[in-house]
Ligand SMILES: NC(=O)C1=CN([C@@H]2O[C@H](COP(=O)(O)OP(=O)(O)OC[C@H]3O[C@@H](n4cnc5c(N)ncnc54)[C@H](O)[C@@H]3O)[C@@H](O)[C@H]2O)C=CC1
């Protein structure tokens with residue numbers, strides 16, 4: 001009989017997951033994923049079913065990473081809810097398996113993993129692609145992802161100014177009161193992004209929230225929301241003007257409304273830049289279109305599990 005799987009609550013997971021350890025693991029796995037030779041990093045495009053009655057979706061995200069002998073799957077339900085519901089609009093659970101037999105060894109609440117690995121990947125894109133003298137960061141959307149993005153971006157970069165704007169002013173004000181550090185709250189997205197060197201879009205909008213004519217030439221945009229082929233965060237002008245980077249070309253071609261609906265060419269995967277196969281065009285306006293990958297959850301979950309195990 002296999003041992004019973006351990007269940008790790010979100011606060012336990014959060015205690016074991018640090019950005020410092022996560023970032024190099026993410027860089028390594030993204031690089032291996034994007035190499036054309038077989039690196040044993042296997043991850044299909046997320047399969048998603050709509051939950052029509054509930055205005056939401058359920059996605060399955062399996063991944064196998066041969067160099068770690070790591071087998072993992074995340075289930076993620078995501079909703080376009082209003083801000084008054086008390087549960088986060090993304091609900092995730094991560095399963096770690098024994099790859100030899102397929103039995104589950106750990107089940108983890110996937111909230112913290114999803115917040116941190118997504119923000120960490122955006123930070124990797126910024127390290128590679130944002131202008132050399134980036135002084136102004138602007139975050140559009142003030143939900144859960146905005147918090148983790150604020151945390152890591154202010155931890156690893158130093159900006160002169162951090163601005164936020166959300167659909168409702170109260171949400172942006174609540175965000176500013178919650179995070180540790182200075183933030184300027186804006187009621188207009190156009191004014192908030194004016195002159196910004198880096199803009200993060202972390203909204204649950206299905207319509208563009210960021211327009212090319214507002215964006216400073218040479219700025220870097222990390223676009224994290226709009227994970228359905230009929231959802232948008234960025235307008236046609238911005239998508240047409242910018243050099244487009246993605247986490248996974250296959251995922252982007254199926255899931256990203258900003259890419260599918262504009263038909264723009266993807267210049268590179270982040271992993272291709274990390275391995276030097278494609279250049280980081282820092283002097284141009286760049287968009288990193290993030291959709292989230294099972295391999296990112298897998299390396300995060302392994303870090304957590306190994307730490308939990310050595311604490312026993
Ligand atoms: N790329 C990835 O790896 C991942 C992407 N996501 C996506 O990221 C997005 C944000 O996720 P959470 O922060 O967890 O959601 P959330 O529901 O906590 O926050 C969404 C925020 O967007 C704001 N918003 C909605 N429309 C807006 C508009 N027109 N202008 C400005 N702000 C607007 C809302 O007021 C809210 O503050 C969602 O679309 C989610 O599906 C989530 C997890 C991973």
Ligand SMILES: O=C([O-])C1=[NH+]CCC1
Nearest residue numbers: 076078227291292293
């Ligand atoms: O990668 C992820 O966990 C998600 N991407 C879009 C919604 C959730």
